């Protein structure tokens with residue numbers, strides 16, 4: 001390893017995703033000096049714009065913002081950026097048991113018995129979620145019971161129809177990017193409460209998929225980094241954090257930063273890939289051993305025009321068949337071309353992730369063709385990003401806990417370890433896993449570092 005140059009700051013920040021940048025921005029606003037060390041040669045972490053030519057960009061990472069995500073909406077405004085509505089006109093498609101049905105609104109036209117089953121499951125899940133304290137999910141009245149089982153086991157006892165279970169599985173994969181058998185019921189309920197309930201999480205018009213950021217969501221991170229200037233250091237993966245009685249030394253491949261405190265703004269599993277001296281307490285390390293990232297491959301196909309709109313279709317699909325289970329029209333307004341977005345999530349992403357690109361592309365385009373007809377088979381461009389393969393992310397959309405995670409280890413999620421403070425969207429209480437949560441988590445960790453002596 002080359003000799004590291006020495007830097008000094010009041011507070012060091014690890015990670016230039018939204019959370020680390022929000023922490024740095026807050027610290028600078030309070031007159032503190034910061035150094036943000038980022039492993040990649042770019043800022044934004046799980047936000048990444050992909051140019052598709054002609055000045056248009058699509059996002060291969062996080063992209064949507066929605067109502068009640070007040071912090072991210074305010075920051076977009078403060079940075080002089082703007083949003084536009086997700087394309088949401090025309091019929092949606094729902095595929096189950098080999099049948100594709102058109103529908104309007106949020107709920108597909110299914111057998112009334114299945115619809116009633118889904119409604120009772122949603123009512124119960126939302127009611128249980130409201131009893132989970134966002135700051136301390138492990139203190140929910142039924143925490144022990146809920147953290148002992150998976151969402152799958154709850155579903156198999158409480159959702160009576162095969163259609164209802166297929167729908168719940170779809171929702172779990174679409175929102176958490178994991179199979180229901182991987183997920184603690186308590187984590188499901190916490191995350192659901194954190195985002196304001198299932199309708200908010202899954203809806204386009206009234207929920208988390210309502211708006212997109214003009215010029216791409218990575219612009220939020222880029223604009224924040226522009227304001228921070230040379231205080232953001234790229235291509236500088238942090239390997240080691242040492243603590244002593246008066247400060248910390250944060251060592252990356254290129255720098256050694258001395259500071260009074262450090263904010264670590266990474267997904268929990270990545271925080272465990274840094275060496276700590278003294279070592280972290282067992283409870284913190286074991287929490288991060290459990291806090292896995294979901295699995296998503298985000299795919300897009302670019303066509304000369306959004307031809308599905310001529311057929312009165314919105315481009316939005318939910319399919320119990322898959323492997324692409326969720327689609328959107330991701331065309332860029334004013335660009336003229338049509339972009340179909342398809343998510344491979346959870347087990348589908350894991351399985352297809354093992355295939356050569358050409359085979360995966362073929363399977364994705366087969367899904368688009370089934371939904372939108374033969375014109376979907378031959379896009380001008382095919383784009384995909386597999387986030388599990390990314391060394392500095394290792395999965396998305398966010399992290400999740402399996403049974404026993406919250407009740408056994410959850411109290412370590414935000415608890416500072418001496419001079420080390422934890423940020424990242426996985427530490428958020430509101431909109432955990434989303435850009436909004438990343439921002440508030442960074443600001444909360446900055447406040448902790450400011451208040452600490």
Ligand SMILES: Cc1cc2nc3c(=O)[nH]c(=O)nc-3n(C[C@H](O)[C@H](O)[C@H](O)COP(=O)(O)OP(=O)(O)OC[C@H]3O[C@@H](n4cnc5c(N)ncnc54)[C@H](O)[C@@H]3O)c2cc1C
Nearest residue numbers: 015017018019039045046062063064238396424425434435
């Ligand atoms: C495909 C996809 C779709 C998504 N969709 C949405 C959406 O529509 N809406 C929404 O709100 N959210 C969405 N999300 C989630 C959203 O992107 C994240 O919640 C948010 O960007 C997380 O920000 P963060 O700063 O907490 O973490 P990250 O963005 O992961 O930032 C962590 C940073 O730390 C860096 N790093 C890692 N290890 C080290 C190290 N050792 N040293 C130095 N630096 C390191 C990384 O390179 C990265 O820049 C999506 C995510 C993905 C991937």
